[in-house]
Amino acid sequence: MTEALATKPQVSTARLSSWALLLNNRLAAAGLVILGIICLLAILAPLLPIPNPNATNPPNRLQPVFSDGHWLGTDHLGRDILARLIWGTRVSIAVGLSATAIAALVGSLIGLVAGYARGRVDNLLMRGIDMLMAFPYILLALAIVAVLGPSLINALYAIAVVNIPFFARNVRGVTVGLANREFVDAARLSGKSHTAILFTEVLPNVAPVIVITMSTTVGWMILETAGLSFLGLGAQPPQADLGSMLGEGRRLLFNAPHVSIIPGLMIFALVMSINLLGDGVRDVLDPRLRAGDLTRPRSVTNIKRDTIPPKTMQSSDILVVDQLETSFQRGRATIPAVNKVSFSLKKGECMGLIGESGSGKSVTALSLLGLVASPPGVITHGGVYIDGEEVLSKTEHGLRALRGAKVAYVFQDPLTTLHPLFRVGDQIAEAILAHQPLSRDAAHSRAIELMEQVGIRDAKERVSAYPHEMSGGQRQRIGIAMALANDPDIIIADEPTTALDVTVQAKILDLLQDLRRERGLALLLITHDFGVVAQVCDKVAVMKDGEIVESGETKTLLKNPQHSYTKKLIACVPELGQGKAFLETVRPLFAEAKP
Amino acid sequence: MTGYIIKRLLSAIPVIIGLSIIVFAIMALIPGDPALAILGSYATPENVARINRDLGLDRPLYEQYFVWITNLLQGDFGRSFILNRPVIDEIMDRFGATLILAGTSLVLCSIFGILAGVVSAVRQFGWTDRIVTFFVLIGISTPSFWLGLLFILIFAVQWRVLPASGMYSVYGGGDLPDLLRHLVLPSITLAIVATGVIARLTRAAMLEVLRQDFVRTARAKGLAERKVIYKHAFKAAFVSIIPVIGIQAGFVMGGAVYIETVFQWPGIGAMLVNAISTRDILLVQGGVLVVAVSYVLLNLLADVAQALLDPRLKS
Numbered sequence: 001m002t003e004a005l006a007t008k009p010q011v012s013t014a015r016l017s018s019w020a021l022l023l024n025n026r027l028a029a030a031g032l033v034i035l036g037i038i039c040l041l042a043i044l045a046p047l048l049p050i051p052n053p054n055a056t057n058p059p060n061r062l063q064p065v066f067s068d069g070h071w072l073g074t075d076h077l078g079r080d081i082l083a084r085l086i087w088g089t090r091v092s093i094a095v096g097l098s099a100t101a102i103a104a105l106v107g108s109l110i111g112l113v114a115g116y117a118r119g120r121v122d123n124l125l126m127r128g129i130d131m132l133m134a135f136p137y138i139l140l141a142l143a144i145v146a147v148l149g150p151s152l153i154n155a156l157y158a159i160a161v162v163n164i165p166f167f168a169r170n171v172r173g174v175t176v177g178l179a180n181r182e183f184v185d186a187a188r189l190s191g192k193s194h195t196a197i198l199f200t201e202v203l204p205n206v207a208p209v210i211v212i213t214m215s216t217t218v219g220w221m222i223l224e225t226a227g228l229s230f231l232g233l234g235a236q237p238p239q240a241d242l243g244s245m246l247g248e249g250r251r252l253l254f255n256a257p258h259v260s261i262i263p264g265l266m267i268f269a270l271v272m273s274i275n276l277l278g279d280g281v282r283d284v285l286d287p288r289l290r291a292g293d294l295t296r297p298r299s300v301t302n303i304k305r306d307t308i309p310p311k312t313m314q315s316s317d318i319l320v321v322d323q324l325e326t327s328f329q330r331g332r333a334t335i336p337a338v339n340k341v342s343f344s345l346k347k348g349e350c351m352g353l354i355g356e357s358g359s360g361k362s363v364t365a366l367s368l369l370g371l372v373a374s375p376p377g378v379i380t381h382g383g384v385y386i387d388g389e390e391v392l393s394k395t396e397h398g399l400r401a402l403r404g405a406k407v408a409y410v411f412q413d414p415l416t417t418l419h420p421l422f423r424v425g426d427q428i429a430e431a432i433l434a435h436q437p438l439s440r441d442a443a444h445s446r447a448i449e450l451m452e453q454v455g456i457r458d459a460k461e462r463v464s465a466y467p468h469e470m471s472g473g474q475r476q477r478i479g480i481a482m483a484l485a486n487d488p489d490i491i492i493a494d495e496p497t498t499a500l501d502v503t504v505q506a507k508i509l510d511l512l513q514d515l516r517r518e519r520g521l522a523l524l525l526i527t528h529d530f531g532v533v534a535q536v537c538d539k540v541a542v543m544k545d546g547e548i549v550e551s552g553e554t555k556t557l558l559k560n561p562q563h564s565y566t567k568k569l570i571a572c573v574p575e576l577g578q579g580k581a582f583l584e585t586v587r588p589l590f591a592e593a594k595p
Numbered sequence: 596m597t598g599y600i601i602k603r604l605l606s607a608i609p610v611i612i613g614l615s616i617i618v619f620a621i622m623a624l625i626p627g628d629p630a631l632a633i634l635g636s637y638a639t640p641e642n643v644a645r646i647n648r649d650l651g652l653d654r655p656l657y658e659q660y661f662v663w664i665t666n667l668l669q670g671d672f673g674r675s676f677i678l679n680r681p682v683i684d685e686i687m688d689r690f691g692a693t694l695i696l697a698g699t700s701l702v703l704c705s706i707f708g709i710l711a712g713v714v715s716a717v718r719q720f721g722w723t724d725r726i727v728t729f730f731v732l733i734g735i736s737t738p739s740f741w742l743g744l745l746f747i748l749i750f751a752v753q754w755r756v757l758p759a760s761g762m763y764s765v766y767g768g769g770d771l772p773d774l775l776r777h778l779v780l781p782s783i784t785l786a787i788v789a790t791g792v793i794a795r796l797t798r799a800a801m802l803e804v805l806r807q808d809f810v811r812t813a814r815a816k817g818l819a820e821r822k823v824i825y826k827h828a829f830k831a832a833f834v835s836i837i838p839v840i841g842i843q844a845g846f847v848m849g850g851a852v853y854i855e856t857v858f859q860w861p862g863i864g865a866m867l868v869n870a871i872s873t874r875d876i877l878l879v880q881g882g883v884l885v886v887a888v889s890y891v892l893l894n895l896l897a898d899v900a901q902a903l904l905d906p907r908l909k910s
Contacts, residue, residue, distance in 0.1 A: 138849030264741030404817035
């Protein structure tokens with residue numbers, strides 16, 4: 001056996017600061033630079049050596065781009081387009097930012113009050129917000145401009161108003177979650193006024209949401225105010241923003257297209273750079289994306305083993321797991337979850353894999369057929385032999401031929417593990433059709449048979465039920481029926497009874513036991529409950545921190561546990577009528593843990 | 596199912612009443628005295644009072660609203676004093692054009708947005724994903740009114756392959772192929788932003804769903820990856836995209852205001868812009884209300900479609 005420890009990467013928990021993360025994002029950094037240049041030009045407009053943007057010079061009208069003294073040419077009144085562009089950008093940015101500030105202020109205030117006060121105030125405010133949302137976005141702005149009359153400042157108000165709902169909704173959502181938190185209760189008990197709590201306790205925690213919403217809406221607001229000006233409903237001459245320049249240039253589209261193309265390009269560059277930056281800001285502030293959780297898991301776990309195990313193995317056991325190692329990649333760190341785990345299973349045998357949550361037992365089970373979500377999962381060492389053949393060396397196709405056919409899984413919570421939008425019968429039939437050349441009808445009747453075998457009464461009717469229409473126990477029976485669909489040799493049951501009531505638990509375990517005896521199935525049962533192991537398993541392996549710390553025949557192990565951790569797990573199974581004595585016996589075992 | 600549809604229909608009624616109140620309130624808030632506007636600055640106080648009485652403006656606001664809404668329900672939206680014809684006639688003439696334009700765009704952005712989003716989720720971090728993400732970013736950052744001008748320059752002026760404006764050719768035409776030729780540029784321009792938004796959200800929804808337990812179950816069954824993604828994951832993601840399409844309908848109907856202006860499409864959007872410039876308030880009122888109500892109804896449709904696909908919503 002080769003030494004694998006040497007190649008194992010160091011575990012590092014260092015995290016990058018938000019700024020570094022933002023600048024690491026190349027696109028966001030590019031957005032920041034472009035936006036910075038545009039803003040700088042706009043701010044410095046009065047100091048730049050450019051002509052007066054409003055100075056007309058009719059003889060010199062409609063000069064093309066790169067003409068003498070006018071880099072970007074002149075418009076229909078002979079005004080310098082570059083100068084007008086810079087001054088127009090200044091106006092557009094100012095208007096966009098003001099609209100964002102107003103929308104953020106009013107919207108956040110509404111959201112804060114609604115989320116904090118709840119009840120009638122909340123209802124009233126949010127109904128009003130819903131009403132605003134019931135209008136198509138720009139239409140409401142048009143109606144407001146219609147009333148106030150066309151002008152830049154009115155367009156600004158209109159755009160601010162239509163963006164209020166985004167802030168109100170987002171802020172309310174977060175505030176509702178915060179209002180019941182302990183630190184808010186503590187502040188209330190310390191005698192702080194509601195206003196003080198809102199602004200000193202709640203607001204700082206809501207701030208990231210406000211920033212995210214601002215970064216996603218400011219681009220829109222610049223775009224939409226420009227749009228209103230383009231329609232002639234915003235900036236009125238001689239005042240000009242990018243939109244009104246575009247609107248004026250439109251009349252000259254055929255003769256002098258540059259007059260309208262240039263301001264449009266500027267709006268595009270401005271909005272694009274804001275969007276790039278906004279996406280970067282959101283990625284930094286949204287912790288889910290930071291952890292890389294939203295990457296698509298591949299169909300087979302990443303397998304990057306340091307040594308390739310032999311393809312076959314002479315063994316009478318149906319399942320042999322040899323020195324299996326699975327890790328999770330978090331950024332540059334690799335965190336081992338399963339560490340050199342070995343065990344084997346004979347035909348018809350039942351083995352319990354037991355340990356607390358996080359001990360690596362589920363990851364072990366999923367690793368056997370490469371079902372660990374990847375990224376972040378990687379199988380780094382070892383082999384899995386089914387009928388003497390190494391499984392993880394197989395192609396994706398070869399692995400898929402085993403999944404659900406020779407080896408089937410039963411998962412923990414059948415409400416989330418069954419597809420919510422397909423009828424249970426179809427889901428079972430689909431499992432059959434994945435491996436057997438049957439007609440749809442034949443698969444369907446086979447599904448009903450299977451449902452009857454796992455003890456679902458009136459299977460003929462329930463076959464067309466959806467998972468949410470069934471009880472937890474029934475759903476798990478469907479999960480088991482699906483596992484039996486192709487007469488597997490091995491069933492891997494990952495906490496099959498944890499999500500169920502105690503009485504239903506016993507029935508499901510009995511069912512698994514019966515099926516095992518009837519069909520000679522090998523059963524790998526993953527659980528955290530020694531009571532379950534004692535009831536059904538021939539042998540047992542105890543897992544802790546990714547390693548098997550002890551294994552053996554269930555009876556021997558229960559009678560004479562060697563490892564202190566095993567003793568703790570066994571002690572954790574209460575007996576009926578034990579009462580307080582149970583706590584007394586368990587407490588000293590967990591002395592290192594604070595009560 | 597019928598019960599669910601009826602329930603949703605009933606729940607739309609207060610929304611529509613709310614919309615009508617907002618539209619009414621906005622118009623009632625208009626500064627200036629309508630009577631003075633009609634009579635001019637030489638009006639005597641007696642004449643002003645008489646006009647106010649004739650128009651019902653001396654009555655309390657809620658009574659005015661009630662009269663207004665009763666008239667609306669009888670199809671009386673008032674009279675446009677600029678066009679000198681009933682508002683309802685003008686709206687009826689133009690509503691079809693807007694419906695054709697916005698409807699085509701909505702279909703285009705749904706199809707291409709969902710396709711792009713799914714492809715980009717499936718090939719996450721690959722080249723296809725990067726290219727799609729790049730175009731999506733360009734799409735949602737481009738001012739549609741400017742893009743429309745660019746399209747006119749390229750396709751109508753430079754290449755002369757498509758008409759620059761209008762809904763039908765002035766001479767000849769008037770048939771379906773003619774309409775379709777005129778529809779190409781405006782509908783694509785209008786669809787681009789919404790396509791970007793739908794693509795983004797589809798990508799996110801697919802990535803979210805692909806992490807769900809039931810996808811792992813589908814894989815554990817030994818299903819081909821194609822089925823896992825396009826049957827199991829896509830169906831679940833699609834259900835959550837339907838309301839997004841409903842919301843995009845609002846953006847498309849709003850965006851039609853720009854596009855109809857740029858391409859001189861004879862729809863309600865272009866009408867609204869003209870009416871605002873000429874301060875033809877009743878026309879604005881009617882147009883806004885009709886578009887807003889159709890938006891509510893479209894969202895209702897989206898809700899029903901979602902419930903049809905997701906049995907959990909019905910109970």
